[in-house]
Amino acid sequence: MAHTLLAFHAHPDDEALLTAGTMARAAAQGHRVILVVATDGNEGLASGSFAADGRLGERRMDELRESARALGVARVEHLGYADSGLGPATMPDPPGQTRFVRADTNAAAGRLANLLLEESVDVLLTYDANGGYGHRDHLQAHRVATRAAELAHTPRVLQATVPRDTICRAIALVGKVYRFPAAFDPATFQRAFSPKAAITHRVNVIRFAPAKRASMRAHASQASAEGGADRTLAAFLRIPRPLYDVVFGREWFVDPAHPPGAPVARDVFAGLP
Ligand SMILES: [Zn+2]
Incomplete structure (x- = not known):
């Protein structure tokens, strides 16, 4: 039975790190895969030449569509909010747009719920309650997705995450044979x-590591020497292929509705009608 999966992300490039393998796997299995971003990532960190002409958001949406093609995504949508940025204070809203962190949760959830209903989405991917590494737009994405799933009665909501203990061990192991660029901060x-x-869900995506790498590469033209997720992507892309497969061969999710004590599921669609 073919299902519909919708991955909801805050910015173009977030899909590459946490959910790209699961998306490529679902698409390869014949499921419909949809990618929705809340913002166009216009405040993302990029090198000056990309940011200078004020069209960074457009470029990042182009990169998002390239990443989507690599993963077999059938539809890409933008909820229409502005990137809230990383600085200590959120900048004023740009003309005609609301920064995502200032969006009314119910209004934003309504926009997402419309897509969930229109597409009869079975599985919604979002972030954990920590917003992954804690970006204000990721925390907001968690709140908005959780509310949207309530409004649309979406059968399953999976919070994309990484098991921090496992990842710290893997990074320490990789660090013995591979020198991470100085800009990469494993403490993240x-x-x-x-x-x-x-x-609750651990998905083997090792067969889709090339697609995941292509998704990351689609965004890497934005990779800069300065901080943020772009920097992390650039560092990951320089990991030699065999090590990359070990580190990125699995993706992890938390399903708040998973029965306590039930075994870890290996498929995001397991048990769905
Ligand atoms: Zn992000």
């Missing part, structure tokens, strides 16, 4: 995401 994973014990 010590502070955020979810403990291993909270994981």
